[in-house]
Amino acid sequence: MTLFEKIVARQIPADIVYEDDLVLAFRDINPQAPVHILLVPKRAIPRIGDAASSDQSTLGHLLAKAPEIARRAGVGDTGYRLVINNGRDGGETVPHLHCHILGGRPLSWPPG
Numbered sequence: 001m002t003l004f005e006k007i008v009a010r011q012i013p014a015d016i017v018y019e020d021d022l023v024l025a026f027r028d029i030n031p032q033a034p035v036h037i038l039l040v041p042k043r044a045i046p047r048i049g050d051a052a053s054s055d056q057s058t059l060g061h062l063l064a065k066a067p068e069i070a071r072r073a074g075v076g077d078t079g080y081r082l083v084i085n086n087g088r089d090g091g092e093t094v095p096h097l098h099c100h101i102l103g104g105r106p107l108s109w110p111p112g
């Protein structure tokens with residue numbers, strides 16, 4: 001079971017901000033911005049590079065929900081960034097696909 005599956009199963013506590021049948025969103029334990037939320041599919045896909053065509057509807061749902069969650073977190077108007085890290089050089093540390101929702105301060109580009 002992945003760390004995030006344990007959060008989905010309520011085996012590990014998390015500050016959950018949104019849930020439906022397919023996805024769960026909770027605050028990152030080590031926030032990099034005033035708003036830092038992780039949005040995950042409940043059924044683990046290791047990473048975006050491993051997603052199958054059968055995952056398309058879940059992935060579409062996840063991305064479609066991100067703006068709603070950002071709005072609920074208060075950054076809908078000020079702006080936010082969605083980030084999906086894939087693999088070693090992408091900075092992935094938890095092998096359960098997750099979309100970071102970051103906002104609440106100006107974010108620099110490009111990433112370091």
Ligand code: AMP
Nearest residue numbers: 012014027028029030085091092093094
């Ligand atoms: P990534 O580096 O893209 O794989 O992102 C993993 C994220 O998970 C990091 O931003 C961590 O701070 C976050 N994280 C790790 N453990 C927890 C946890 N128990 N609850 C919430 N966020 C976590």
